[in-house]
Amino acid sequence: MFKRLSPPEATNEAVVTFRFDEQTVTARPGDTVAAALLTSGISICRSTPVSNAPRAPYCMMGVCFECLVEVDGNPNVQACQAEVRDGMHVHTQQGARRLTS
Amino acid sequence: MITHDLVILGTGPAGMAAATTALEHGITPVVIDEQPAAGGQIYRALERTPVLDRRILGEDYWSGESLIKGLKDPQIDYRPASTVWQLTRQREIGLLHDDKAEMICARHIILATGAMERPMPIAGWTLPGVMTAGSGQILLKSAGAVPQAPVVLAGCGPLLLLLATQYLRAGVEIAAILDTTPRDRYRAALKHVPGALRNVSTLLKGVGLLRELRRAGVRHIRGVSALRAEGSGQLERVLWKQQGDDNWQTLETPTLLLHQGVIPNTQITRAVDCHHEWDEQQLAWRPRLDEWLGTDIPGIAVAGDGGGIVGAKAAAMQGQLAGLGAALALGKLTLENSTERAQPIRKALARDTAIRPFLDVLYRPAKQWRLPDDDTLACRCEEVTGGEIRRMADMGCRGPNQTKSFTRCGMGPCQGRMCGITVSELLADANQQSVEETGYYRLRPPFKPITLGQLAKAAEEG
Amino acid sequence: MQQCDFAVIGGGLVGSAIAYGLASQGHQVSVLDEGDVAYRASRGNFGLVWVQGKGQEIPLYSRWSMRSASLWAALSQELFELTGVATQHHNPGGVHLCYSQAELANREVELNALAQATGRQFTFDMLDHDQLRDLIPEIGESVTGASWSSWDGHANPLYLLRALHNGIRHYGGEFVPGSKVNRIRRNGGSFVIERDHQTLTVGRVILAAGLGNRELAPQVGLDAPLVPNRGEILVTERMRPLLDLPTTYLRQTGEGSILMGDSHEDVGFDDGTETPVLAQIAQRAVRALPALANTRVVRSWGALRVMTPDGYPLYQASESHPGAFVACCHSGVTLAAAHAKCLAPWFAGAEAPSEITPFTAERFHVQTSIPA
Numbered sequence: 001m002f003k004r005l006s007p008p009e010a011t012n013e014a015v016v017t018f019r020f021d022e023q024t025v026t027a028r029p030g031d032t033v034a035a036a037l038l039t040s041g042i043s044i045c046r047s048t049p050v051s052n053a054p055r056a057p058y059c060m061m062g063v064c065f066e067c068l069v070e071v072d073g074n075p076n077v078q079a080c081q082a083e084v085r086d087g088m089h090v091h092t093q094q095g096a097r098r099l100t101s
Numbered sequence: 102m103i104t105h106d107l108v109i110l111g112t113g114p115a116g117m118a119a120a121t122t123a124l125e126h127g128i129t130p131v132v133i134d135e136q137p138a139a140g141g142q143i144y145r146a147l148e149r150t151p152v153l154d155r156r157i158l159g160e161d162y163w164s165g166e167s168l169i170k171g172l173k174d175p176q177i178d179y180r181p182a183s184t185v186w187q188l189t190r191q192r193e194i195g196l197l198h199d200d201k202a203e204m205i206c207a208r209h210i211i212l213a214t215g216a217m218e219r220p221m222p223i224a225g226w227t228l229p230g231v232m233t234a235g236s237g238q239i240l241l242k243s244a245g246a247v248p249q250a251p252v253v254l255a256g257c258g259p260l261l262l263l264l265a266t267q268y269l270r271a272g273v274e275i276a277a278i279l280d281t282t283p284r285d286r287y288r289a290a291l292k293h294v295p296g297a298l299r300n301v302s303t304l305l306k307g308v309g310l311l312r313e314l315r316r317a318g319v320r321h322i323r324g325v326s327a328l329r330a331e332g333s334g335q336l337e338r339v340l341w342k343q344q345g346d347d348n349w350q351t352l353e354t355p356t357l358l359l360h361q362g363v364i365p366n367t368q369i370t371r372a373v374d375c376h377h378e379w380d381e382q383q384l385a386w387r388p389r390l391d392e393w394l395g396t397d398i399p400g401i402a403v404a405g406d407g408g409g410i411v412g413a414k415a416a417a418m419q420g421q422l423a424g425l426g427a428a429l430a431l432g433k434l435t436l437e438n439s440t441e442r443a444q445p446i447r448k449a450l451a452r453d454t455a456i457r458p459f460l461d462v463l464y465r466p467a468k469q470w471r472l473p474d475d476d477t478l479a480c481r482c483e484e485v486t487g488g489e490i491r492r493m494a495d496m497g498c499r500g501p502n503q504t505k506s507f508t509r510c511g512m513g514p515c516q517g518r519m520c521g522i523t524v525s526e527l528l529a530d531a532n533q534q535s536v537e538e539t540g541y542y543r544l545r546p547p548f549k550p551i552t553l554g555q556l557a558k559a560a561e562e563g
Numbered sequence: 564m565q566q567c568d569f570a571v572i573g574g575g576l577v578g579s580a581i582a583y584g585l586a587s588q589g590h591q592v593s594v595l596d597e598g599d600v601a602y603r604a605s606r607g608n609f610g611l612v613w614v615q616g617k618g619q620e621i622p623l624y625s626r627w628s629m630r631s632a633s634l635w636a637a638l639s640q641e642l643f644e645l646t647g648v649a650t651q652h653h654n655p656g657g658v659h660l661c662y663s664q665a666e667l668a669n670r671e672v673e674l675n676a677l678a679q680a681t682g683r684q685f686t687f688d689m690l691d692h693d694q695l696r697d698l699i700p701e702i703g704e705s706v707t708g709a710s711w712s713s714w715d716g717h718a719n720p721l722y723l724l725r726a727l728h729n730g731i732r733h734y735g736g737e738f739v740p741g742s743k744v745n746r747i748r749r750n751g752g753s754f755v756i757e758r759d760h761q762t763l764t765v766g767r768v769i770l771a772a773g774l775g776n777r778e779l780a781p782q783v784g785l786d787a788p789l790v791p792n793r794g795e796i797l798v799t800e801r802m803r804p805l806l807d808l809p810t811t812y813l814r815q816t817g818e819g820s821i822l823m824g825d826s827h828e829d830v831g832f833d834d835g836t837e838t839p840v841l842a843q844i845a846q847r848a849v850r851a852l853p854a855l856a857n858t859r860v861v862r863s864w865g866a867l868r869v870m871t872p873d874g875y876p877l878y879q880a881s882e883s884h885p886g887a888f889v890a891c892c893h894s895g896v897t898l899a900a901a902h903a904k905c906l907a908p909w910f911a912g913a914e915a916p917s918e919i920t921p922f923t924a925e926r927f928h929v930q931t932s933i934p935a
């Protein structure tokens with residue numbers, strides 16, 4: 001679990017707000033989804049398609065593919081590479097991804 | 102397909118220095134980077150980090166400002182947030198930007214794709230709450246985020262100590278540093294001290310970090326010989342043993358950051374099938390490079406940590422060399438001219454990297470940290486254990502490719518990045534053959550996942 | 564110098580199925596295989612257990628494929644019980660997609676001829692778009708219809724190979740990886756096989772070295788005029804189940820990945836991949852199942868098929884070197900069961916299976932022109 005040295009609200013910049021499952025998450029513009037989740041008390045982002053084991057961001061630099069989430073209906077997005085956007089919908093991903101159109 | 106003179110991949114110190122050097126010699130490079138902001142991992146988020154107290158991240162971090170300024174020259178075609186999913190031996194590059202795939206071509210390519218952390222496959226390393234020290238540092242630089250509860254740092258290497266001091270300066274509580282450097286390494290490294298003195302400033306910086314940690318009273322447990330992470334569903338505690346003590350000791354913590362050095366990220370050089378060799382000193386694969394850092398594929402060079410770990414300063418120098426190499430290859434400089442210009446850079450490079458043998462010996466991870474035990478996952482994606490890999494060796498698998506096809510090890514979303522080196526070393530050990538003989542995964546495009554729709558369109562544009 | 568009854572040269576699907584068949588019948592077998600990196604068609608296979616459309620020119624090939632397909636479930640079960648490795652064999656029938664009425668009509672004529680030539684042993688149905696959609700709800704609007712046959716199915720070729728290797732060892736067979744066979748020579752009634760750092764003396768030798776048979780066959784009085792033919796395959800991330808039955812170039816694996824491919828390229832011994840070919844494969848897949856457009860490709864590969872001039876297998880006993888045989892084909896998955904259960908006994912002295920009589924090299928020595 002991570003905290004911010006200065007919370008997003010404390011700066012003069014506008015904050016970004018998005019949904020993670022049933023929760024509202026506040027972030028700084030330019031944050032990655034993974035950073036926003038980890039600093040909002042969210043420690044698990046998916047379960048594996050192999051054994052359903054819980055996983056969370058691990059490398060934060062795009063190589064481990066552990067932080068996969070569903071962003072705006074698009075599954076298997078690397079949360080550490082995706083930037084937050086106002087109003088986006090992020091979901092935990094359970095097991096193998098589904099088909100989307 | 103548009104053909105450019107020079108395409109540089111990556112905006113760490115090597116990529117940025119290569120770009121400005123090339124520009125000085127009349128080449129206007131295209132610079133591709135996966136990240137939305139320049140700097141690579143070392144200078145990550147430098148232009149917009151919320152960590153404004155410059156003391157926390159330290160002067161080495163802020164020294165990246167001038168390189169980033171150089172990259173922003175309007176003549177450089179800098180393309181952030183662009184992913185490379187394909188590179189061919191004919192120097193065609195597949196790009197993905199804003200959900201659109203396109204192909205471009207280059208007369209000369211400099212790969213400056215840097216390093217990744219060496220996997221540290223301990224029991225429980227897939228539990229949420231266990232991350233890498235590098236990820237802790239990325240969170241600090243890019244989001245000003247630090248562990249909420251007392252954090253445990255475990256492993257070895259300069260980055261681990263640097264992160265500890267950065268945390269200290271930021272007021273983060275460190276429960277313990279579990280140092281896995283084997284005790285006999287200090288003695289073995291001693292003989293490399295005279296060489297390392299050629300780069301005395303880096304050596305002193307390291308000593309300074311240790312002193313800062315000691316003064317602050319950080320619990321630094323040395324000679325850690327066994328380590329495991331436990332918890333149900335997420336990390337709850339870290340257990341370790343010290344050399345000479347058979348008892349497990351425990352610390353409750355929700356955050357464990359692991360680190361045991363960095364290794365070249367060879368995903369792209371492997372996929373384009375450059376010749377690679379196993380560096381026994383650094384315990385890692387690296388592409389074989391010539392004096393201008395060229396690979397065995399004409400027109401493809403590698404600068405920085407991607408060609409063997411050298412560190413940020415030396416990476417920038419290699420970027421300059423590769424930039425001169427590009428100018429030579431593209432006919433902007435004569436061999437005589439480029440050789441002359443390269444001479445002082447080569448000298449400085451030799452001085453800077455003189456500390457490497459010392460660091461490589463001191464922080465060489467012991468076998469038990471590189472070869473997971475039978476119950477520990479080697480492949481995080483497909484959940485394949487060390488024991489399963491050893492069984493494949495028993496069955497007659499001589500290398501990682503047959504092993505991959507029998508176990509799915511390396512077939513998951515990370516495309517073998519996290520398990521590749523572990524599997525090569527495990528098989529070499531089990532088959533009692535060299536890592537070089539054992540080989541590595543044969544990698545193919547796409548280097549990063551691309552949708553079928555994007556790929557289908559890539560052909561139309563091509 | 565080591566001795567055994569049989570040496571099978573080649574540890575791919577053809578060699579391993581034969582070796583498994585021999586070992587399970589109590590013969591002493593050594594499988595000689597190359598190292599980790601080699602031209603391994605078995606590792607690049609698409610994984611169909613397929614009958615539909617095969618044997619248009621030589622109907623006995625259709626019978627041979629049907630013989631194997633009908634033995635497959637039992638082989639798969641046997642291997643699972645023996646080794647614990649599931650081949651993921653599944654036989655829900657398979658479809659070949661058609662994109663116009665003309666194509667559909669043409670397909671029907673071809674398959675009718677095949678059904679007739681096999682005495683109606685091969686059976687099939689033609690499906691229109693709506694019937695096809697009942698089987699594959701995600702099917703694209705531009706797919707006119709399909710041919711369907713209950714003979715078709717699929718399996719995981721990698722697990723099949725792993726199970727065969729385990730099975731060979733279970734029956735006391737020996738698997739010896741590491742290097743190519745350099746030379747085979749006769750010594751009295753035996754064969755001496757020379758490879759790097761090793762010489763073996765064996766009673767019988769079976770050449771199942773894929774493209775490597777080209778050089779080995781003449782050493783024992785056989786001819787294997789094989790050529791490589793490249794196929795490229797794309798594989799996606801794991802998906803939840805969406806495609807129940809295999810098609811000729813698109814199938815969902817037991818793990819959930821979608822596999823697509825079936826390019827045919829004459830590029831010599833280059834097993835790389837090319838972006839335009841990969842893109843065409845992607846285009847075709849999205850045309851068949853438009854909902855796949857957002858699915859990510861995580862891997863691609865190229866592999867070399869082992870092709871004879873007419874595309875049919877080559878099975879032959881050497882007349883000049885009794886005890887030496889050659890076996891090669893590009894349908895190592897489909898034919899695995901026939902190779903283990905019907906072909907292996909022939910090598911051990913039983914009568915040759917009747918279906919394989921046309922498949923000697925003599926057919927290449929007469930002037931014919933048969934489409935591939």
